Amino acid sequence: MIKINPQRIKRLLNKTLELFISEGLSTKGRKKLALILAAANNCIELSILFVNDKKMKEINLHYRQKDKITDVISFPQFENYEYLSVIKQQHPIFLGDIVVNLNEVKRRSMYNKSRFYDEVARLLLHGFLHLLGYDHEKSSYQAKKMAQAESRLLALITERK
Numbered sequence: 383m384i385k386i387n388p389q390r391i392k393r394l395l396n397k398t399l400e401l402f403i404s405e406g407l408s409t410k411g412r413k414k415l416a417l418i419l420a421a422a423n424n425c426i427e428l429s430i431l432f433v434n435d436k437k438m439k440e441i442n443l444h445y446r447q448k449d450k451i452t453d454v455i456s457f458p459q460f461e462n463y464e465y466l467s468v469i470k471q472q473h474p475i476f477l478g479d480i481v482v483n484l485n486e487v488k489r490r491s492m493y494n495k496s497r498f499y500d501e502v503a504r505l506l507l508h509g510f511l512h513l514l515g516y517d518h519e520k521s522s523y524q525a526k527k528m529a530q531a532e533s534r535l536l537a538l539i540t541e542r543k
Contacts, residue, residue, distance in 0.1 A: 384484040386432055386502075394503055397539055398510060399426075428477045428513060430506070438483040453486040454505040456512035480509030500536075507535050 433441070435451045442448045442455060458478040482505050491501045511528055518525035 384432075384434075384488060386484070390499060391430065391502070391506075394499070394506065394539070395430075395510075398503075398507060398535065426477050427474045428510075429479045431479065431481045432484050433481055435483060435485045438481065438486070441481055451483065451486065453483050453490070454509045455481045456509040457481075458513045458515070477513045480506060480513070482506065482509070503539055504532070504536055507532050507539075 438453075438455070439449070439451045442450060442452050445457070446455070456478060457480075459476050460478075482502065487498060487501045487505060490496070491498045494501070508528075511531055516524070516528040516531065518528045
């Protein structure tokens with residue numbers, strides 16, 4: 383069994399959100415996040431589920447029709463600019479779900495000789511970018527933009543520990 387410190391994850395997510403707003407995204411990405419935060423009275427919600435290989439394979443097969451283990455899957459609440467329809471609401475906005483495979487995190491941290499929580503951070507960033515509309519599977523251009531945003535944010539987070 384792999385144990386996760388919930389307070390550490392919460393701090394990581396708060397720091398990530400601050401960086402997204404201040405400097406981590408393209409102008410378009412920051413604008414989208416600013417609109418979401420304004421609509422939600424500066425309060426957003428997302429769910430994070432930590433799973434093992436078996437559960438991740440089940441989720442991947444059920445929702446993506448891919449019969450294999452993966453590291454992270456995101457389920458955005460809004461597609462493209464659907465979130466604009468909730469702009470007038472003054473309560474938290476649910477962005478979506480991020481599912482992280484802790485067995486894969488452990489394998490990658492050993493393979494990359496990195497810290498476990500650095501790998502968790504990378505996957506949470508990746509999932510969060512998906513919730514904001516980034517999609518590396520659409521095109522090579524989109525993959526490049528997402529990789530740039532992910533690398534930049536991860537560097538900022540790890541340098542500010």
